[in-house]
Amino acid sequence: MSKKLVSAIADMREEEALKLVRKMLSEGTTPIAILDAAREAMGIVGERYEKGTYFLPELIMAGEMLTQITAIIKPELAKMPEVKRHGKVLIGTVKGDIHDIGKNIVSFMLDVNGFEVRDLGVDVAPQKFVEAIRDFRPQVIGLSGFLTLAFDAMKETIAAIKAAGLRDGVKIMIGGGQISEQIKDYAGADAYGRDAMAGVTLAKKWLGDK
Amino acid sequence: MAAQPTPEEKQEALFQTWLSPKDAQGNDLPFQSPQAAQQYKERITRIKDAIQLKKRPDRVPVVIAPSFFPVFNAGMTPHDVMYDYDKLAVAFKKFALDFGADAHIGATAPGPGRAYEIMDYKLYSWPGHGVAPEHSYQCNEGEYMKADEYDALIQDPSGYFLSTYLPRVFGALGPLQMLPFLPGILEIYGVAINFIPFGIPPVQAALKALMEAGGEALKWIGTLGAIDGELASQGYPEFWGGFTKAPFDTLGDTLRGTKGIMLDIYRQPDKLLEALEALTPLMIKLGVGAARATGKPIIFIPLHKGADGFLSEEQYEKFYWPTLRKVMLGLIEEGCVPNPAAEGGYNSRLSVIKDLPKGKTLWLFDATDMAKAKAATGDTACIMGNVPSSMLNLGTPKEVKDYAKKLIDVAGKGGGFILSNGAFFDQAKAENVKAVVEAAQEYGAYK
Numbered sequence: 001m002s003k004k005l006v007s008a009i010a011d012m013r014e015e016e017a018l019k020l021v022r023k024m025l026s027e028g029t030t031p032i033a034i035l036d037a038a039r040e041a042m043g044i045v046g047e048r049y050e051k052g053t054y055f056l057p058e059l060i061m062a063g064e065m066l067t068q069i070t071a072i073i074k075p076e077l078a079k080m081p082e083v084k085r086h087g088k089v090l091i092g093t094v095k096g097d098i099h100d101i102g103k104n105i106v107s108f109m110l111d112v113n114g115f116e117v118r119d120l121g122v123d124v125a126p127q128k129f130v131e132a133i134r135d136f137r138p139q140v141i142g143l144s145g146f147l148t149l150a151f152d153a154m155k156e157t158i159a160a161i162k163a164a165g166l167r168d169g170v171k172i173m174i175g176g177g178q179i180s181e182q183i184k185d186y187a188g189a190d191a192y193g194r195d196a197m198a199g200v201t202l203a204k205k206w207l208g209d210k
Numbered sequence: 211m212a213a214q215p216t217p218e219e220k221q222e223a224l225f226q227t228w229l230s231p232k233d234a235q236g237n238d239l240p241f242q243s244p245q246a247a248q249q250y251k252e253r254i255t256r257i258k259d260a261i262q263l264k265k266r267p268d269r270v271p272v273v274i275a276p277s278f279f280p281v282f283n284a285g286m287t288p289h290d291v292m293y294d295y296d297k298l299a300v301a302f303k304k305f306a307l308d309f310g311a312d313a314h315i316g317a318t319a320p321g322p323g324r325a326y327e328i329m330d331y332k333l334y335s336w337p338g339h340g341v342a343p344e345h346s347y348q349c350n351e352g353e354y355m356k357a358d359e360y361d362a363l364i365q366d367p368s369g370y371f372l373s374t375y376l377p378r379v380f381g382a383l384g385p386l387q388m389l390p391f392l393p394g395i396l397e398i399y400g401v402a403i404n405f406i407p408f409g410i411p412p413v414q415a416a417l418k419a420l421m422e423a424g425g426e427a428l429k430w431i432g433t434l435g436a437i438d439g440e441l442a443s444q445g446y447p448e449f450w451g452g453f454t455k456a457p458f459d460t461l462g463d464t465l466r467g468t469k470g471i472m473l474d475i476y477r478q479p480d481k482l483l484e485a486l487e488a489l490t491p492l493m494i495k496l497g498v499g500a501a502r503a504t505g506k507p508i509i510f511i512p513l514h515k516g517a518d519g520f521l522s523e524e525q526y527e528k529f530y531w532p533t534l535r536k537v538m539l540g541l542i543e544e545g546c547v548p549n550p551a552a553e554g555g556y557n558s559r560l561s562v563i564k565d566l567p568k569g570k571t572l573w574l575f576d577a578t579d580m581a582k583a584k585a586a587t588g589d590t591a592c593i594m595g596n597v598p599s600s601m602l603n604l605g606t607p608k609e610v611k612d613y614a615k616k617l618i619d620v621a622g623k624g625g626g627f628i629l630s631n632g633a634f635f636d637q638a639k640a641e642n643v644k645a646v647v648e649a650a651q652e653y654g655a656y657k
Contacts, residue, residue: 057472178599
């Protein structure tokens with residue numbers, strides 16, 4: 001039945017997926033096995049997005065199904081299973097900018113590709129990034145921004161990370177709306193990613209994953 | 211009965227009213243010099259020739275479409291111009307005159323901050339209200355229309371706006387939820403009953419807020435009219451006659467929100483399609499009404515959620531394009547020139563969007579390959595674009611000119627091209643913006 005669940009989620013059959021989860025639980029499948037199936041399905045969704053057969057509606061639907069499934073099994077779940085992760089990525093939309101669609105896609109894709117992601121949300125002040133680096137200890141930082149004001153906000157954020165003595169320990173990638181290679185140099189980032197997949201590729205490269 | 215004018219005749223008539231600017235009293239606007247009068251005419255004719263694809267213009271027209279750049283360029287903040295209309299006038303006049311593009315885009319964008327304050331506008335954060343004074347306003351995305359409200363919207367869109375949507379996006383209009391169902395005012399029995407809500411104190415407070423905000427908006431539009439009149443008298447036409455939206459964006463931007471509409475594609479596709487159809491005549495009316503009121507044919511349509519990467523080709527062709535196309539055809543039918551602005555990339559949409567009548571549309575492209583855009587749409591539509599914001603901000607005038615020259619060579623071949631920036635921008639180097647205009651003047655002449 002877990003195979004059926006994987007394909008129901010991966011093929012966007014929401015009602016069927018939720019029904020299956022309830023049925024499996026009532027028939028004794030462990031919450032962990034259900035989560036594993038959901039995670040496998042998320043991997044397929046990510047692959048299809050990468051290949052260009054899935055787009056924003058599917059990513060949002062997949063996220064929505066996962067939230068609902070987690071809510072259903074939560075009472076049964078003593079503790080979340082530990083998953084082996086490739087590394088940690090800290091991500092956020094820079095100060096002054098409240099756009100989050102692109103950032104959310106990157107978060108999703110990093111997550112399904114096995115990274116532990118901490119998403120600071122939107123309009124994140126440089127100091128908040130600095131504090132989160134100290135606390136979360138990421139290897140990679142992703143700065144997102146849609147507006148032209150993000151050029152300076154990214155520069156300020158990276159300067160603040162540098163001033164806190166944390167720049168050498170991390171790789172920084174930037175992306176979003178009007179961001180380009182030129183902004184990477186201006187802001188002092190390590191790389192610019194055109195889309196979510198570029199972000200995943202960069203994170204993998206930096207963390208030595210093949 | 212006299213024959214109805216054709217869409218061609220209607221378009222020609224709108225170009226003619228654009229060519230004959232009026233003052234606030236409706237009289238012919240006096241130009242400041244014969245030279246200004248001539249330039250005004252030349253500039254519009256240049257744009258018109260580029261759009262109509264009947265003959266090549268004398269040179270490639272150039273238009274700069276910024277958001278808050280004119281404000282920063284004048285050493286002001288967005289907060290300044292949203293609250294002080296004299297400053298607004300100074301900044302936008304300076305922008306039009308300093309850079310001398312073939313048309314300016316007016317000073318409508320900043321909007322009257324005080325009116326938003328009076329109404330407790332929740333859909334946006336604006337300078338001093340949620341964002342810093344030196345930043346532009348930004349939209350607070352949310353689910354302002356709930357998933358189960360499609361029928362209400364479809365059955366009575368205007369009623370839905372009045373008593374459900376507006377109370378959600380304006381704090382001061384919350385009491386409008388209590389408004390009566392106006393089609394109930396049919397005969398004498400229905401009259402007094404339906405007046406009752408207007409007697410209730412909270413509804414009266416909402417109406418009072420509307421009157422106050424209206425007064426502020428009137429002050430603001432007076433300034434805008436004066437700016438446009440003065441610039442026209444100096445030979446600079448205003449580019450846009452109004453705006454409308456693609457029905458999918460109308461729903462997806464500020465009603466259902468991105469998440470809501472993307473889920474609806476799977477959860478209630480039929481309702482979504484029905485709502486898109488229901489909104490289509492309204493979006494046509496919005497654009498046509500604006501063009502008639504301003505006497506200018508070009509109607510701006512900012513496109514958001516149909517860009518590359520947002521929807522699959524199949525989803526684009528099922529949910530996005532059909533009603534956008536209907537809106538554009540509806541505008542064209544009434545003589546307007548739809549000016550869809552494809553923010554982001556539109557490379558995967560090019561073969562779909564060419565399905566439009568010739569010489570009626572102006573596509574503004576941002577991160578789209580302009581050579582491919584020209585190849586795909588060049589024989590039906592005029593295209594416009596696409597100097598990147600990052601280059602305007604961080605590049606050099608030489609880089610900008612090289613880029614623009616290449617655009618002129620590729621996209622400007624044979625006419626049907628307007629040189630411009632690709633996306634709205636706030637920050638840029640003035641010399642780079644100037645370089646865009648100079649590039650059209652230096653390399654844009656058709657022999």
